[in-house]
Amino acid sequence: MALHTVTFQPGGQTASVATGTLLTEAVRQAGLDIGQPCGGQGRCGRCAVIVANGQVRRRSAIRLSAADLEAGYALACQTVVEGEAVVRLLETEQVEHRLVTDKAARKVAAPFAYDPAQHQTVRAFPLVLDAPTLSDSVDDLARLERGLAAHGVRGLEVALPLLRTLGQRLREADWQVTAIVETDTWRRPDGPPRLIELLPGAGGHHRPYGLAIDIGTTTVTVYLVDLASGEALDQAAEYNGQIARGEDVISRIIYAGKGGSPSAPAGLAELRELVLATSNALIARLTERNDVSAQHIYKATVAGNPTMLHLFLGLPPGAIRLSPYIPTVNLPQPITAAEAGLAIHPHAAVDPLPGVASYVGADITAGVLAAGLAEAEPLTLFIDVGTNGEIVLGNREWLMTCACSAGPAFEGAGVVSGMRATRGAIEEVWINSQTYEPTYRVIGGGPPRGLCGSGLISLLAELFITGVADKGGNLNVGLSPRVRAGEHGPEYVVAWAGEAALGRDIVITKVDIDNLLRAKAAIYAGFNVLAQSVGLELSQVERLLIGGSFGKYINVEKAVQIGLLPDMAWDRFQFLGNTAAMGAYLALLSREARAAVRAAAEKMTYLELSADNTFYDAFTSALFLPHTDLDRFPSVAALVAAGRAPQTETAP
């Protein structure tokens, strides 16, 4: 069979492939990578490339306009090679998180009066041991145990590889050593302590370090923590390398089941390697810029939703996706770094935090810990808006939880001009209520490339408040040149091609708006069903806590205006930032906090929305701006009544 050379610009890499090979496969063969958030189904449009030259065939062109096609755009996952070709890869989104770049601001002081002897399970014990004699001839391990017993540490479990070097280490160090010991774990608090490392010298110069890791569907965040002081020395975040294989958990689960054999699917192995690569790159970045050896990191806690933790642990996530939605494990057992594949000390303890159910995971239990929800007096609603939307309602007496399959619309997926919250994303929009002209703020300044989640919420609210869109989300076409009938239906132009980075209009279409309405309706319906399930009304909620990396940037006012968040006094909202990472950090520092995460997981009652017959009604009622029942949103009703221009309403 004849092979065709495909050349990729701008780098000039090539691949030799047979007729009918997908461009995505050719990209991979050339040693390059291309994002496939929808898993290669041609739905998301993120794998668009420009065929500069040559013979290809597009099997599908949804998401591409006639102008796009004319300009040579093609979806790599839907286009096959039929001859020599030159293909230009578009600039991929650069990983520049909105994280503060100032080093001092990345530090976090221990969030409580931290005392390693009282709170920490991984500690360094400097030991000056007696050298053996004929009259004191206990074995090496017993001698080490005797030294530790003076510190109140009884017994010692030593893995075989370490035991094999024990005698040599003790003698070479002339019996003066520092033992790094895990004194107990949440799993077996009465079990024997475990030796992680034995270092020469008893001078107190060995400092143990730890990591708090939050594996988000979109972003992985790592804190580097000094276990002696409790301080988080630094933090770093990076897009989860799995994004290229699917933007949401469902796409990832599907991808995980592909290739290889049923008992060892290649997709699962690949996704595990991708998240490990991301995590290990972050660890390398943190250790390098803080001059810490990765071999001195002896402990890690890991938060993440159940799918993320399954993929991290290499557990097949398939049953999470299909009714009745069963994970392999909600309470994973601690493993070693060598087993986990983390590039820190191989005997380090890696402790994946516990979850509750297939869609309420360790990110939420860690969040509940960080938010202090299980000790709260007032009735509190906690929402983690990430790629999914998970909700917890309750207080110190009880906790109810559910997961809303909001989809990744708020992460910019499934939206024509959507993108993640990175450089070039429009993060806030204002529309003039007379001229309908927008102004916007772009992350990092410069020309806009698309709309991120907070920009979409802001835009949708403005469209509604100014009357460009009605309560059904229908656009008032013709109201201004910006509200027009586009190729894929009605659309509003936020930025004209001339002012945009990619030379194409940045728009929001009616289809996009419907996607956003479904996402916000799913979350709001979740609030409702959760409250109703315990016989309460949403209005009885006294506090609303917002966590999650995305939640940090939500404009509450706008979120209320579109009906994503309930309408309540602003001082009852509280933004907690990345609660999953903070919870992992707390669990890293303190055995009591670690036990509290587990207690919270066990206390939380999970409500499966798909099995709840009130959910669908609540969902359809919420598919409006802000809601069918405007009485639920008095502040929005007042705003509309006061300032909104009269408009033509269209039936949804």
Added chain:
Amino acid sequence: MALHTVTFQPGGQTASVATGTLLTEAVRQAGLDIGQPCGGQGRCGRCAVIVANGQVRRRSAIRLSAADLEAGYALACQTVVEGEAVVRLLETEQVEHRLVTDKAARKVAAPFAYDPAQHQTVRAFPLVLDAPTLSDSVDDLARLERGLAAHGVRGLEVALPLLRTLGQRLREADWQVTAIVETDTWRRPDGPPRLIELLPGAGGHHRPYGLAIDIGTTTVTVYLVDLASGEALDQAAEYNGQIARGEDVISRIIYAGKGGSPSAPAGLAELRELVLATSNALIARLTERNDVSAQHIYKATVAGNPTMLHLFLGLPPGAIRLSPYIPTVNLPQPITAAEAGLAIHPHAAVDPLPGVASYVGADITAGVLAAGLAEAEPLTLFIDVGTNGEIVLGNREWLMTCACSAGPAFEGAGVVSGMRATRGAIEEVWINSQTYEPTYRVIGGGPPRGLCGSGLISLLAELFITGVADKGGNLNVGLSPRVRAGEHGPEYVVAWAGEAALGRDIVITKVDIDNLLRAKAAIYAGFNVLAQSVGLELSQVERLLIGGSFGKYINVEKAVQIGLLPDMAWDRFQFLGNTAAMGAYLALLSREARAAVRAAAEKMTYLELSADNTFYDAFTSALFLPHTDLDRFPSVAALVAAGRAPQTETAP
């Protein structure tokens, strides 16, 4: 550099080696193996070969007579290649243990009223689980735990590789499975149970098996045990493959430190592989002839002296040899078969039994268990005569122990015509007190090849009783043509070349006798010092238990006559056979027995003979036949007085 071809007969294998290469190295390069019991120091004579032809240079010829040299004999470890050569390897000792070959006789019924539910820590639990539903959506692991809880098993530790297949196994088996679980271990009796295997079907058809392994310096013995019935289905034994690298523990320790790097010596790795190869070959033999899958073996207990267990576990044994004689660990922790390198189920529990000190190990504690010593009322002396001689004195109140570095003389090493107790070995000798002509019994019949331990004891006793040797072991040269001045001093001819298998006279020399006297004196002195250390006399001992594979074949009468065993009424002697293997078998069956081994190890007080200033006197007093103080051996004194021919005594 010119290479020379060395051809080995009878197989015709060849090696190309440079001038100066040792023959032992050439043998190895040719893919052959040759025993080096003394570790290649030219002391033992076991690596003798015949240079049929060619150019070699003998660096040392001790242990070879002029006739030997004329016949072309050379010690491979002391001979270098200097040109083309043809070398004939002598027939190596065939591994035919004196073990019964009748299958029924190899079975051992459970030695107590065995009830797996009460005694066994590794059990099979058939489980019919409920399939998950939306209203019963606990995770897979929790569902399995729920099933086990009905059997009184709480919690479950699952290793990551097994967890990764858990969901698939449960679903493929339609939620009807058999869990193989280690419910508890001696190390962490309150720790969580551990899942070893999950098999499809809940029909009660899965039987768990176990192994009791005794790693002797000379012989490895394995019992295959049905953990459901407690019966040992079969047993097999084989020479420890390490013998070729040194016959006693000291040679092995020296070999273990050779090559590679100090932290990972190649010798250690090689010795570990050799004992694993022996063990795995035995396991294969047992599983094949009993139609059991090695993958259904889920547990093993391992007895052995500290050096053997160190080598088995890959722990460097160097510090065992040097004062103050410190092992890495006396109480090794259980590991998995995968870690150990045993070819059974990789997650099987492998439990090395505990020892007391560098030269009193798990073979002795297992023996104490098997002998019921820790529950004994009467004052009991227990001796394990293997390659070393270990002694325990005591009863239910207290236990004292010591190790006598007897050396391997009783295994036939360090003796010109010595050999192990295998086919062709003279195992018993009688000497006519008038003619001084011997008659003897050969293992397996046929012409004799040498003298094994029991043969040497028997011969030495006869030489003394008949007056061929005096109390100092000096031979009465000229008494008969068989008592002659040999090349290496006085010697007695047991078999003439014409009747011997190898065509050489089988003799015992004065040097051999001195070696044997030192060996027996070390053991007898051990008895004495141990008794004295607690203010007792040997005569107060009420029972004498003899264990060890060699002990089984000792003729007590002869052993008393040479002063190896104390002189007491025969009904106070008891032969227990391989107590180490029996103790491992008991520990395999019962958690109470396992705990008893540990309790015995902790109860035993170790006496280091090299640090005891009464030992040397006791030793020198015992360097006679039977002892300086004949009053200690009244039965022997009577025998000598009654029947012994008058003889010329020579000062020692």
